[in-house]
Amino acid sequence: MLGLLAFLIEFAFMVGVFMFASAIVGGGAGGAVVGVLAVILVAGLWGLFIAPKARRRIPKVPRALASGGAVSVIGAGLLGLGHNRFGLVLIGSGLVLVLAQLALDESQPPVRRPRAPHEESRRNMSRGSRHRR
Numbered sequence: 001m002l003g004l005l006a007f008l009i010e011f012a013f014m015v016g017v018f019m020f021a022s023a024i025v026g027g028g029a030g031g032a033v034v035g036v037l038a039v040i041l042v043a044g045l046w047g048l049f050i051a052p053k054a055r056r057r058i059p060k061v062p063r064a065l066a067s068g069g070a071v072s073v074i075g076a077g078l079l080g081l082g083h084n085r086f087g088l089v090l091i092g093s094g095l096v097l098v099l100a101q102l103a104l105d106e107s108q109p110p111v112r113r114p115r116a117p118h119e120e121s122r123r124n125m126s127r128g129s130r131h132r133r
Contacts, residue, residue: 006100009093016074016090017042023081068098
């Protein structure tokens with residue numbers, strides 16, 4: 001349940017990033033382009049450092065603070081631009097995201113795909129051929 005809540009907050013965060021970047025540029029077609037580019041950049045960084053399957057996932061506490069802080073900062077920016085309700089929702093959601101990230105259980109080791117029998121035999125054959133040389 002917490003994972004779903006975190007996902008919904010992250011989705012709202014990406015919407016907020018689009019709105020913020022678009023408003024900073026002045027809206028219109030240029031704002032839409034900048035908004036999309038900002039979402040792509042932020043989503044890429046999120047996927048690299050914060051997402052559950054991130055390649056370079058940062059440790060739990062810094063990750064929780066960074067993700068919640070980013071959501072709250074975008075919320076504060078939107079609040080400053082006059083998007084009061086959505087800005088307040090994002091600020092509150094940033095705090096909830098910190099708690100959700102800290103509470104999510106990561107003690108389970110990642111599930112590994114079992115090797116097919118033919119993969120194992122090929123591996124053993126290649127090892128055996130190396131040792132015979």
